Amino acid sequence: MHDVLIDSARRPFLDNAFEIQGSILYLDQGAAELASTTLGLPFIWGLGAVNICSLEAASYEDANRSFMLSTNEGLSSAHTISLTICITKLITESHPDILKAVNVHGQAVTKLVIFSSFSELAHACQASCSLGVEAFSEYSTLLRDAIKSIPSHNSLQINIRHLPMHICTMDASTLVLPSASAAATHARGSQGCVAGLTPPDETSGSSKYEGEGEGGDSGLTLLAHSLCGIIAQLGAKMETSPFYLGPCAKVLATELANLPLPEPVTSAGGG
Incomplete structure (x- = not known):
């Protein structure tokens, strides 16, 4: 049974490993609990993230490991950054932390993937949430408006998906x-x-x-x-x-x- 629980918790991450590959992976407190109790750091590193960091403590230094890896591989020092953010709160509750994680890396960020533990329906059913039945697309628009002052972020690729993180x-x-x-x-x-x-x-x-x-x-x-x-x-x-x-x-x-x-x-x- 233990293997069933662990496999069930890991499966969504394996199915989305292509989004995590080569990115800085940010985990909020709830996702970090899941990582430490069930997923395991070796499993998460195996998904291909270049760094694993706390969302609430996001810093520009989180990209240092990504920079060193790209330099060792002979890539340009002016490398781009992909961010993958896992949240176990409502998107609206996590917005300040998401915005901070994007802003600290500035215009180097070209791709942002947000994995939400709650579906669009779950957001729409919550009275305290301002998002509707198309919560993910609505939030993408709100986030673009919030970061439009940063040069080149008009071309930022944003992808928001539901990924259960409950077990x-x-x-x-x-x-x-x-x-x-x-x-x-x-x-x-x-x-x-x-x-x-x-x-x-x-x-x-x-x-x-x-x-x-x-x-x-x-x-x-x-x-x-x-x-x-x-x-x-x-x-x-x-x-x-x-x-x-x-x-x-x-x-x-x-x-x-x-x-x-x-x-x-x-x-x-x-x-």
Whole structure:
């Protein structure tokens, strides 16, 4: 089972290795958790990245290794840079870090690939996200507008794809979500409660879903999308009416019931 979990987590990266080859690979905190617990650095280096760096701490020095490799291979010192960024937050939440990573390398950047752990549908279902059902193309336009002041960036090639990054293995049969991912952080409410649930009533000991009848998302929307992605990655099928026990499970089951049934996937981009 452990091999199944690891293979399922690695498969999307293998299917997209051609995008990572020769690029500086930036991982946000959630993606770094996935790398350290499940993927393994030898596997990531094997994808062909010239450097692996923290997205939140992006620096122009991250390109030094790329420069040395190009020099050793006899390439021009005026080499270009390709960036691959893996994010486990909503694109809108990661925008400042993405913009910084592009800006620190200036006009040397000619290609940018962003792998988002959440699909366009997941973005559109999130009330706090300003992007719609074509979230990736919308964000490409917004990003171009944000960096248009940098010379030559009008020709920057931007490609945004969905790549599930949900499976952090604990042992042969246990997995958790990256704790820094939006699916995890959005689900954390106040006073030890799940987002969207009120604190337990002192007399009855029960919680109430604050969003009932209000049309807002519960805070568990991204968690539901993540679970659908995991189900698809593992090649399993989800019941049309999920069984639940307790108020939190009820909210999550409602979210899952409102999503399209996940189709088992054998390549990246599904889920």
